[in-house]
Amino acid sequence: MAIKDTPEEWQVTATAVPFTGNKTSVRTDDVVMPDGSVVRRDYQVHPGSVAVLALDDEDRVLLIRQYRHxxxxxxxxxxxxxxxxxxxxxxxxxxxxxxxxxHVKAEDWRVLADIYPTPGGCDEAVRIFFARGLSAAEGERFLVEEEEADMEHARVPLPELVRGVLAGELHNTCLVTGVLALTAALAGDGIDALRPAGTPWPARPFDA
Structure with a gap:
């Protein structure tokens, strides 16, 4: 048997949206189980996300730091x-x-990993990109607000981040996945073997 995730959809006999927020909502589905019973499942409906593991010419990963309430x-x-x-x-x-x-741009983009961060309670899908060939972006910096107004920046060597992940000091899903995936890619077939940036993404189909 191939170890590969496959799409599948069980019968839903009823659905409701008890909460709608600014960007996400909560849906309640009554789902038919394999034994014929019907159970209720609540989950967050999410538009999806992207993340970028950007590596500079000194093999440092570009990081941001912000408060997550x-x-x-x-x-x-x-x-x-x-x-x-x-x-x-x-x-x-x-x-x-x-x-x-x-306030950075990159010349070379690849797909590093596609993940469902919390599939038991949210339908969010995230595509993590790898970017290199970094340089400063032109023009004025983007005006930030709310949590982003207090954002910090750093560039950290990849091995230091691996150590932090394995030591339980770093917890963000995209950071952890991206750091370990890049480490595996470098130890395996290399960056050039990563998928092209425009690779189809069935979880969130997009316009070319």
Whole structure:
């Protein structure tokens, strides 16, 4: 048997949306189980996200640090953001986030990993890109507000981040996944073997 995730959809006999927020909502589905019973499943409906693991010419990863209220922590993260527009090209969204959060642009883009961060309670899908060939973006910096107004920046060598992940000091899903995936890629077939930036993404189909 191939170890590969496959799409599947069980019968839903009823659905409701008890809460709708600014960017996400909560849906309640009554789902038919294999034994014929019907159980209720509540989950967050999410537009999807992109994240960017950007590596500079000194093999340092570009990081941001900001407060995350649900977990009451200030976390080190890689630049990331929502897919705010239906059908939005994820590469364009990732390039925008790198500019807005770090005022940086990149020449070379690849797909590093596609993940479902919390599939038991949320339908969010995240595409993590790898970017290199970094340089400062032109023009004025993007105007930040709310949590982002207190954002910090750093560039950290990849091995130091691996150590932090394994020591339980770094927790952000995209940072952890991206750092370990890049480490595996470098130890395996290399960066050039990563998928092209425009690779189809069934979890969030997009316009070319």
């Amino acid at each position: 649900p977990v009451r922590h200030r976390l080190w993260e890689i630049p990331a953001g929502l897919l705010d527009v239906p059908g939005e090209n994820p590469l364009s969204a990732a390039q925008r986030e790198l500019y807005e959060e770090a």
